[in-house]
Amino acid sequence: MSHTPHRRASAAGALVAAAALLAVGIQAGTASADATASQARNAVQPNPGAAAVSLSASERATLIADANSTTVQAAKALGLGEQEKLVVRDVVKDADGTTHTTYERTYGGLPVLGGDLTVHAKGGVTKSITKATNHEIKVADTTATVTPAGAEGQAVSAANAAGSKDAKASKSARKVIWAAEGAPVLAWETVVGGLQDDGTPSELHVVTDAKTGAKITQWQAIETGTGNTMYSGQVTLGTSQSGSNYTLTDAGRGNHKTYDLNGGSSGTGSLFTNTTDVWGNGAASNRATAGADAHYGAQLTWDYYKNVHGRNGLRNDGVAPYSRVHYGNAYVNAFWDDSCFCMTYGDGTSNTHPLTSIDVAAHEMTHGLTSVTGNMTYSGEPGGLNEATSDIMAANVEFYANNPQDVGDYLVGEKIDINGDGTPLRYMDKPSKDGGSKDAWYSGIGSIDVHYSSGPANHVYYLMSEGSGAKVINGVSYNSPTSDNLPVTAIGRDAAAKIWFRALTVGYFKSNTNYAAARTATLQAAADLYGQGSTTYNNVANAWAGINVGARIVSGVSVTPIANQTTQVNTAVSLQVQATSTNPGALSYAATGLPAGLSINSSTGLISGTATTAGTSNVTVTVTDSQSKTGTTSFTWTVGTSQQNVFENTNDYAIADNSTVESPIVVTRTGNAPSALKVDVNIIHTYVGDLVVDLVAPDGSVYNLRNRTGGSADNIIQQFTVNASSEVAQGTWKLRVRDAATLDTGKIDSWKLTF
Template sequence: MTPPPTTRKTTLRIAIPVALAAVALAGVQAGPAGARPAPEPGAQAVELTPTQRASAVKAAQAEAATQADALGLGAKEKLVARDVVKDADGTVHTRYERTYDGLPVLGGDLVVHEKKNGTRDVTKATAARITVASTSADVSAAAAEKSALRAASAQETAEAEAGDAPRKVIWAADGKPALAWETVVTGVQEDGTPSELHVVTDARTGKKLAEWEGVHTGTGESMYSGRVTLGTSGSGSSYTLTDAARGGHKTHDLNGGTSGTGTLFTDADDVWGNGLASNRQTAGVDAHYGAALTWDYYKNVHGRNGIRNDGRAAYSRVHYGNAYANAFWSDSCFCMTYGDGAGNSKPLTSIDVAAHEMTHGVTSNTARLNYSGESGGLNEATSDIFAAAVEFRAANSTDVGDYLVGEKIDIRGNGTPLRYMDKPSRDGNSRDYWSSTLGSVDVHYSSGPANHFFYLLSEGSGAKTINGVSYDSPTYDGKAVTGIGRAKAEKIWYRALTVYMTSTTKYAGARTATLSAAADLYGSGSAEHQAVNAAWAAVNVK
């Protein structure tokens, strides 16, 4: 089931709502290897409780006006604090959204990095000065809505309708600020996935500036992971798939529906499923188990307390639609949703799919990488990277860790994985290396160079066998790359995502962000820092 990149049916549209079209990373950024001092002791993020994080964001908002002045923003610009990361050495990284004359600025996000001694750097999604001649629109909201509906029609969206009125915004993601209307058209994509198509229309000329799809397609007996332990709630003869230890995560049965929450799974003896798709609980077991593994991974490895880092869980929905061969994450419900696959016999609920879905939520609540062009490829790669990380950490003997994506769900129907991280082009569509045309391909295929980078950084180039799986990873320039180990590579990518990347980060910006992260964690010029540089060169990002 591998449609060409020009169609909307892509292989496993692992989903999140996103914003904006991709442009270059701008602002103050880290330089090449050797350009940063060695890290101070403890130069990495410390875990904040949900209360501490909320207090930090509130305090950052109280200082937003001061920060705006320090950054030299215009009189009509304001900052809205969205997230705060604190390092053990006292450095604080504050992520802001921007408004202009009260209007949201799409593509105006930035991160302020302030050291304990008061020195400050900033990473901006756009270097452009945010200003427009007027905030009065020449094109009406109604006209913008009609334009958005035409865009949805061109995408063959069924049951298309613009539920909410278009909102007036400043569009800055392409580096040329313009007054615009953002319209969200809901409906159904070709493969049955819900659609939330965002269309940005120039409020002066009526020209379409951008569009992106807001929903995209990443003890019980499970189907893919054997007998597993589940977090459930209840007693006596009444139990539910409610994991109180992980933010109250719940798993629901949609029973073929395509909206709502369906029915919370219940059971009389707290023994769930039988490992077969014919038992409705089985898909629930896999989804619930995958969500728990992903929660634990982010908590224990990165100190992240849930998708939003606020201690509250998302929820899962299984048995979506009829023979729906897909899965998706949606911010609008803050949930993961899984179909049962072709013939309703292969639910898309394996460990790596669950981790991929939840990671889209993490990206949506950190860098918010735009789901188009190179930024969209980095968004997809981020979900693949942490899906592999979760799978390896799970150490499940039935579904062992590997650098293959979706190898259990057989979405192609021929037993092959969905994607390969060691040599992405093995799937027939993905790119192994960066090129100037990368941004024009489907985001599931433009993810290839980043997936390849992560594999090379973790394991190195050449032929090898890991957990019984054979790999043979090439390099663009033919030079050998020595890996630093997956654990370090994961730490570097996570810090880059949460501290240095913005909504408009492209591959060049991802290289800069990961070099900054490696310098922070291991020191500028360290073996790890040099390995990041070498791995990017190996996928033609220099």
């Protein structure tokens, strides 16, 4: 189950990371759970029109043929250049007639890596288009300066640097257009064969700039009757009889076959054959035991995809991959390989722990599904999402199996005990428990091994399925945190699986999908199935916020927090309450604890009047929507005497990415500033963790108020107290805000100083 970077061109995925031995898999099925498990499982009903139609092989072939016959017209309709052509990869059809046609692109006859796109149409009318890149596919010319041999030499050097053995180019470098990142460039793609450092076959793809010879990127394309199985007890297997012999050939599931490599590392070995329809004895010493486990895992995965998601085989063509067991000697891994369209399993430490449990088999087989659908490149953030997709679907297969010997859980590879200490390889509720995986997204997540960068995606799927906090499911205790320390409400495992599967298979996931794009893709799938703005949709967004990707969506009324207020006696007040609701209709406003002389407009939310009495009040504002849903915010309001001086700047100052802005206030008060100078700040900005906020005194002294804290929360509406007694009050004070990142912007809405 180790997986090295996976790409469609011949992708094999290993279950275990070479260094960390991270097995894949998550149990799936409908195993009975404790009362706390998947409480939202039946809370949502999908839109039946958005469900994929189960296609026969001939129906799918007809759809693809129809799409192929119109690629020229489609290219023109999409506004593609004269040198661009479309090649149909897959067509998925919904029950309401919507089709999702995924294309690869060529430019001047050259393959475009990262040029994949999907057209979503109904009744001949395009509804939307999902593209891996929005850049125009165009290069100055297609004449290479670097020779193919030069590119191949660099690729072999890269493989050797990664610890490969017997590295050599398995085929001549092919000229391509690289468009997965940034502006398209002419490049060479070289595939290097041999063995990785743990014995896993290598298919290292290296992309080299064809003009300069610089390496652009690289990824690994090897990803990681009655059966008496080692992990699942006695089970019924799909087998075939030929004369007096039986074989592990499942004619009812795409003719899936299971072979014995007998320690080899190539070919198919021997098809498992027996004079009786009984396979294995539950012990690793019997060669057919591993064969029974692998065969069982493949048939469960086939059934899950067909019976739950309506997909007739990985390619939706009714044809199954095949399985190979007993690979190598004491090989502690398993992998998927696109070039053979097959799953391969080692026998583990001392050849006594074959990596053939349900979740491992489902994990590897799901890499095959990903390779013909979303095809996320097996490196960087797309690689982590690729790896997590195998974990996610493997979990669902294990729950679906409902096998009492291997019950459904959110643990990865717990049965095979690859670490020898009884612990699983990965934990979906809190990925960091494995010592390497990450619980939440951060800007450098794409630079670590995909088995660790998969952690946030595994985590978001768990949060969607089960929600945050402590619970017990099938006897296993979980306690899932969130990066923003706010709770996440579950939508249920079934709904989460349907959403993830749809995003993967209808073209919302692309070859270069990163975490932000995956959030968008799953929200689109949730909108298709359950409606945009539905509770399910909102809770999917909230689960992503729980791993530091995107903002939360609150169902009902949201009231923007109000900073503590300071006003002088006999001073006019004008404070606007900001609120929204997910329900249509007008909002009404009320407030308790307002200082004497102030009132709130029930229709507009404007607090106005003239404060008449000194003192401090505790104010609560309540906003009610048309469905009687309410939201509140509370703050203090201090009315001071004339001895206090308040200076304010209400002008807006835009905060751009990676820039610094200052809002000035001219103070005319004599003497020094107080030891408790009040600084009220109202900054409107998404993702406040980007911001450094300072108060700058007239002499240039800097008092830091916030330093990139708050993570993904929005807006800084807060009062700070600063000991500025060493500063002369009179002069120009400044609120300085530095945005230290990209993507999120905002403004200084207002700020004030109270002396």
